[in-house]
Amino acid sequence: MRTTLKLFLTFVLLSGNLVIAQDKDEIVRDIVKEATENSQLENLAHELVDVIGPRLVGTPQMQKAHEWAVEKYKSWDIAARNEQWGEWRGWERGITHIDLVYPRVQTLEGKQLAWSPGTSKKGVTAELIIIPEVKDSIAFQQWLPSVKDKFVLISMNQPTGRPDSNWEEFATEESFEKMKEARSAQTRAWRERIGKTGLGRRTLPVALENAGAAGVITCNWSRGFGVNKIFGAYTKKVPTIDLSLEDYGLLYRMVEYGDQPKIKVVAESKELGAVPTFNTIAEIKGTEKPDEYIILSAHFDSWDGGTGATDNATGTLVMMEAARILKKIYPNPKRTILVGLWGSEEQGLNGSRAFVEDHPAIVENVQALFNQDNGTGRVVRLSGQGFLHAYEYLGRWLEKVPQDIRKHIETTFPGTPGGGGSDYASFVAAGAPAFSLSSLSWAYWDYTWHTNRDTYDKIVFDDVRSNAILTAILTFMASEDPQRTSRERSVLPISQRTGQQRTWPSPRKPNRKGGLE
Template identity: 75%
Template sequence: MKQLLITTVLALGFCFSSLNAQDKNPVIESIIKEANENSQLEPLAHEMLDIIGPRLVGTPQMQQAHDWAVAKYKSWGVTARNEKWGEWRGWERGITHIDMISPRVQSLRGMQLAWNPSTSDKGVTADVITLPENIKDSLSFQKWLPNVKGKFVLVSMKQPTGRPDYNWEEFATEDSFEKMKDERNAQSKEWRENIGRTGYNTRSIITVLEDAGAAGIVASYWSRGFGVNKIFSARTKKIPTVDLELEDYGMLYRLAESGNTPKLHVVAKSKELGRIPTFNTIAEIKGSEKPDEYIILSAHFDSWDGGTGATDNGTGTLVMMEAMRLLKKYYPNPKRTILVGHWGSEEQGLNGSRAFVEDHPEIVKNVQALFNQDNGTGRVVNISGAGFLHAYDYLSSWLYAVPRDITKHIETNFPGNPSGGGSDNASFVAAGAPAFNLSALNWSYWNYTWHTNRDTYDKIIFDDVRNNAILTAILAYMASEDDETTSREKIVLPMNPRTGKQRTWPSPRSPQRDGGRN
């Protein structure tokens, strides 16, 4: 198997090195020229990210994005529609003001979490309290619990440093760096164990604090980078939950610890909008020879709302929209039908794509190939065969048509393994459809933009996204033109060393179609 993989990679490299020997294809040449000289990526990104903004499922901005995409496709002559697959809790973010008013006045940097219960216009004013250290057991915690009544409760660990590890690595001595990490690990372990001794975990304790009369919850989900926090959802039903950036959160914690009790004034406005229909946006260029066989371009449309969802998954969305524009302009009569799926509620469990798979078995069974992009702004650097035994036979020939300056950055892994989750390609792989993830260079994605308050337009590397659009358009063209239908034969999966049993192919899962209920 090892020798086979090496041979596969070498063979693919040989194909790429022979690129200049192939005849030029006018469709491919036109796609490349248009993408490089008349790219629509920047204006599309501005309209989607700056004007519409984040696309949290159940928000008016998500609906606005769906309608915008349909209109944009129609302006290019591409048929498009919004396809309902479920309902979600409707909610709209309003303003957040977090101010410390004692022992001195300072406006703090933070925001309410998604689906946060709204405060009144006057907001909430209360002292700050920390969770007790060295909790003995659940009984002692219950005795302490009345102390939270009328207080803002700090529920995150106070970080020992606000400098990312790479900054320590560059400037600290080796001994100092190791000492910091050891102390941080010990502190994190003790924090988790202390929470555990309450009889609850970091999630369930929030409800307990709310029921005990807390005025609000203050958290800080640091993302291990300068100025970045993860922004997810509130777990409270009536009181506000806000996330503060590390620097301000640490200051509050130290003040509370030292007996200089800080007082906060928090205004966190939002609107509850009832049950809201949820959609996938589907666009289509009908096939001329094999209209019932499909190429699918795939990217989730929704985002979290700490930033504007630029790299998760604005960039994937831009790639698929631009690829579809290029294909419509220079390949308007494909052999097979080319679909693009902009999936809703991926962030809550691949719901939109799972719904499409469940609702359209007639399409899924005739998928020639699906190309998905979902992990940041960087150029594509890896493509796996996803566990399809003969994926090399067709993917390598399609990649042969892509310019060398793009493919030279791409490593391939054949036959690869099936994805069990992570992004929407997994929904199709589970149903046996050849679906491939175009995995990108991460540009510090996990720390700096993935689900953070810094996932914004300015983080996009448009040269890389442009190359990804060219790659996707050419792969779609080649897959459509291929005389052969792609093989769906799966590899025999290896044994699981932990269980001693053979691994099994992922199974299709049903979506959550009625989501976001309190």
């Protein structure tokens, strides 16, 4: 009788485990089905990237994005809020027009840098001048009055507008090597030229505007056809403009050959004073362990050379789509699912650092955080971030991910903790198990990272859809896991750079008053 009862109980237990396993498999299948047959990614991308556009912190477009996200979550029956964490220098980009007006007329391709002062609607017309070769900083100060009422070209004129890959494909080996050697020599000479002024990239534009320059002209080429990095201006009174390599080179050569070129710049940007800055937080409340959290993480802000499509609209879309799918397929998670769309990542992870600082109880109870940032590509790397036992739980969760997605992912355990780079690092520094879903490049660093070409057409939706499926399944598995994830840290290796043992990164304070102090 006892043997029969024992066998019966064993059968019930095994049957129960089998049902649970079947339920998990069914939910995973439904996640994949929803993501592939009812994807919202293209619509979300159009609304965020095309209609709202770039999301520079402190701009009306950033505020519109926060409001749009809250409404979109609510349409999916997901609670959401915009949580203020600081203030930023408010600024709005206006119409920018740059024209060569002498010795001939041509409209030039360029962008006013972020937070650059504007011009009147009539614009500014002036001749151009190049930073000269000087003996030392004293000689530079003697030359400085020459810039009054002139636009100053402060970047090196690149010897070629062709990326190295193009040279490698078509040039002879001798010609390619000759070009690279000449470029290296020219780059060293230009660095020495700027160095002898006694000023750096931040202080040189300020010195020029203080000397009465009409404006500052740069060319921050990104080593690809037609692509430039677009960052922020350091001037406070006169416009800073970045020109395409092709047009910058045109003006530079005209100055060198004594053609006395003139350009007209109209830049109708507006200063808006101090404006509040936010994180957008969405929440699907847990039913069994509501005070434990899985966080889906992406930064919401961007630079505004393009429309911030792959940095980081794609990461944002992954997290929003994963949340939508989970709410529909898995509406009653065991643990609470949060989605953090962080502000001002680009200026130093400020939004996520503020969240970590403001919500220690949540950070203390994070089961896992998944962050996606580096472009549109499918996820191909996952590191344990230095957490000693990360391979145990991440390995269990990954087993449920379809093979056609999982096969691309290279794992590194225990790995080393990220000290920066994206928002997961804010949580890692606080000891929370936070992981970067690192993507295939798709020429990210040269062609879309912080560039004027980071636009909707660069999104690879098959890869983004794959990442949404991956994120949703990992979140589901993390929520269902009966075990709490371990936070035990590995012993970090010796740094090859310093020869000292690496230490765990420390939490850093956010800048809560950007551009205002």
